[in-house]
Amino acid sequence: MNKFTLFCLLTGSMTFAQRALTIEETVMGGRKYAPTTQTAQQWRKDSKSITYLSADFSTLFEKSAATSWKESTLTTKTELESALKTKFPNDEFSVRTFPASINWKTANTFETEISGKKNNYKVTYDIVTKQITTAVAFDASGTSAAFSSNNNTAWLKGNNIKITDASGKVIEVTNDENQGIVNGNDYVHRQEFGIDRGMWWNEAGTQLAYYRKDETMVGNYPIINWNEREAANKDVKYPMAGMTSENVTLVIYDVATGKKVTVQTGEPKEQYLTMVSWEPTGKYIFIGILNREQNHLKFNKYDAKTGAFVKTLFEEKASTWVEPQHALTFVPNNPNQFIYQTDINGFNQMYLYNTDGKLLKNLGYKDVIVKDFLGFDAKNTKINYIGTANNGLDRQLYQVDIKSGKTVQLTSISGTHNATVSSDGTMILDQYSNVSTPNEISVIDVKSKKATTLVKAENPFTGKVEMPKMELVTITSADGKTPLNGRIIYPANFDATKKYPVMIYVYGGSHAQLVNNRWMGGGGYFDYYMAQEGYVVFTLDNRGSDARGKKFCDVNHRQLGVNEMADQMKGVEFLKSKSFVDADKIGVFGWSFGGFMATSLMTNQNNVFKVGVAGGPVIDWKYYEVMYGERYMDTPQENPEGYAKASLLDKAKDLKGRLLIIHGAQDPVVVQQQSMNFVEACIKAGKQVDYFLYPNHEHNVGGRDRIHMYAKIADYFNTHLK
Structure with a gap:
């Protein structure tokens, strides 16, 4: 047998071994196919060392510049449990995993919270002596503890x-x-x-x-618990838009x-x-x-x-x-100055004020949005933060000098960075991914820019699952001038000469971004599963979504759904321009605000969308809560036209395609009244609509029941759209 024949046999068997994602993996795949990483990593205070947890959460590891970043063990959950039992002999402990959340106080001590049978504790643990050095306790039945500096x-x-x-x-x-x-x-x-x-x-x-x-003046809203022998009502306070x-x-x-x-x-x-x-x-x-x-x-x-x-x-x-x-974040050692974050000038950025209210310095940089304030450097003269880049697709590490206002970008590779600076300010612990990089972790010398790679993850699907091709795209919004970020996942075994049905996955509301320059492009495992089922899966972050600034959202004020749908239709135009898209087989799926969008598109664009699945949908904003609803729509009394236009109750008559509505029967966020009223409107209009309840779930469906939910959604598309 020659080498070429052997190579073909080997590669052929490897290809054969690869398979598609299973429906179970739409929920469990995130853990099963997680790229190699360092869990809960952080800088050890006052050192050039990082700490992180073992894959089984049993051991706290360290890598240090002093040992050329070789891995060593600092302590274990067994040693921590032993220290707890020694310190608190009258309590009982079962430390199943090492705490993921620890806060280094010195080079050798960290704080963490631990629960015993009798009490909850905040403890300081010494990794050298393997002892609890300080502790405060409160009753085990207590919640939401707030700890002071004097115990x-x-x-x-x-x-x-x-x-x-x-x-x-x-x-x-x-x-x-x-x-x-x-x-x-x-x-x-x-x-x-x-x-x-x-x-x-x-x-x-x-x-x-x-x-x-004081919510005594707010009406009681019933949420039914179906697990009792006789179904029991649990009243919650749910102030609706325009109400008390x-x-x-x-x-x-x-x-x-x-x-x-x-x-x-x-x-x-x-x-x-x-x-x-x-x-x-x-x-x-x-x-x-x-x-x-x-x-x-x-x-x-x-x-x-x-x-x-x-x-x-x-x-x-x-x-x-x-x-x-x-x-506010006060400047250390200067009680008269603080950092204030606001998007008043278009992008959430930092401003330096004094306590008399005088603006001292604008610390903003270009159109970068501050996403994560990381704190001050060792001299308290600079601030480190994670901010946006690349039209919101990327996250980068920035550092701004408080006195001069000068900003430096400390990371450069395009992608989504999660980075922190050592306490002495000389090194960066940088973790990033992008659409072609599953996960890479490096330590970067700030001065020399030299990087030492600690983790370079391989593609976790190689040899296991044949993942569909994905790419990021840019589409111009309905206003003709705003670039929008999109993601397209091609069907398995894609053939450009064939025509495929489309599933659009949508959210579209504020404070959410579905498309990112990170591993898998921000797509979920269900998106890739549906691509493997033979669909073009498409997602577009329309105006109103996150990480693009205030003006990007302001256009939707008092008219939720109008510009969002207009942008989504630009996405449909993009899809229809592709020869491989079957324009007669376009469906849409979304949850919460995405459920509102899916139902809106099914009724307002009924000649385009043939199948829809709407989970926990807002149907009429007058049934939604005060704080979120009134921010974007004002009150129903102030904006009756806007509420009427956004309402889907009078649009049930326009439904043509097959629509499945899913709701958690105990949903305290988007109450079931929303979808029930739409079902009633469909009945009155003589329109058929499919409806499914998850009796013991709230606003979303979690745990293994989520597998059932995704199987139902996939079956619905396969039955009515393929």
Whole structure:
């Protein structure tokens, strides 16, 4: 047998061994085919070393410049569990995996949170002595802990706040029995406006600021639990657009005196309190006050001792909306200066202010949007952050000098970078992928630009799964001037002389981006599965989606769905220009805002779209919640024409193709009333519509049930579009 024959036999058998994705892998594939990586990697403080977890989450590894980046073991979950049992002999621990979230405090110690049977703990662990050096504890039934600098811990028990002080004494901060009064919870204003917590300690740990939400005036909305012997109703508070909303105040509790002060944020009561930030000295607290109309922000300074209003530092107004997303970041060692992020000038960027409200410096760079604030360098003179590039497709690492405002881009390869700088500022830990690179991790010397590769992942599908071809495309929006990012996945065994059906996967709403210059182009495993089923799978980020700036979204104000659909139809024009696209077999699938888009396209463009699947769809924005809905649409009273145009209830009569609506029966985000009303409208109009409920799921379908959902969607397209 000659070498050529042997080569053909070997390569032929390798090709034969490859197969298509299974329906199970549409859900499990992300773990099964994850590119080689270093999990939970970060710089070890005050060192030229990085740490990360083993693949089985049992061991904390290190790679160091001192050892030419060779891997070594720092500690294990077994050693951590032993240290916990030694420190807390009266509690029980079962450390199944090493904590993924650790915070290095020194070169040899890190902090992490651990749960025992009796208590939850925040501990400091020494990797040299293998001992717990410090710890604070609170009851195991507590949630949402907020830790102070002096070892006071605030935590929630139901809708009330308790504090476990440094001595272990438990203090009841609130004791509201009415479930409509919620204290210290992060679920305030439905977590819009960047809200991710409900309690804030001052720097000294002596005073706790917290949200007090009064939602007694908001109507109860029924959510049915079908798992009980007799189905049980669980009421939630769901303020709909144009209806009565919650009232929120901010209270400051003094640990030493036990006194509470309500910050005098004033009237009207239906306003939004955002960007809560303690001034480093603890004398003042700052709050962004956003009106219910969401078009006028006042950033106010208050006296922390009395709660009295001091002054308005600055204001922002817009004809569309103002959307604060970030609390202040004070410049270390300079309590009189802070960084404020806003998109008021078109792109979310950083601005340096003093505490009197004077703008000192614009730290923005070109049209780069700040996506992730990484912190200051060792001298506190520069800021590192991840920002956008390449029309929003890429993420790069940037560094801006606070004094001069000069910005330097520290990473350069086109793609999606997740990068951090060592504590001494001399090295970058850079992880990136792009459409042709599964995952690459390097350490880069800032001065010399020399890179040392730590991980260079191979294509995880090679020899296992024959993945369809994917490419990124650019399409001009319906306004004729805005470039839009798109992704096309070609059918398996693509033959340009054939014609294929199309599945368009759409979202289209704010704060979401489906197309990226990263591995798989941002596409999900179900997208690739459907391509393997013989579909052209196409996605377009229309105007209104994320990472392109404020003006990119503003065009949709008071008319959700109009420009988004117009852009999606430009995507359809692009598809129809391809000889391999069957223009008579175009379908659409989307969830949530994407469900709204899918149903909108099926009814407004009924001669184009033959099949649609709409998951958890918004059908009429008057049934959606106040905070999100009114930002983009104003109230139904203020914008009746816009609501009427966006509503799909009166458009059920226009449905021609096959539409499957899927909803989680316990959905508290897009309530089931939305899709039920559309079904009723279809009945009244004499239109057939298919409907499927997932009885024990909320806004999306998770776990193994998601496999069932994707199988249903695939079967629906295969039955009605192929």
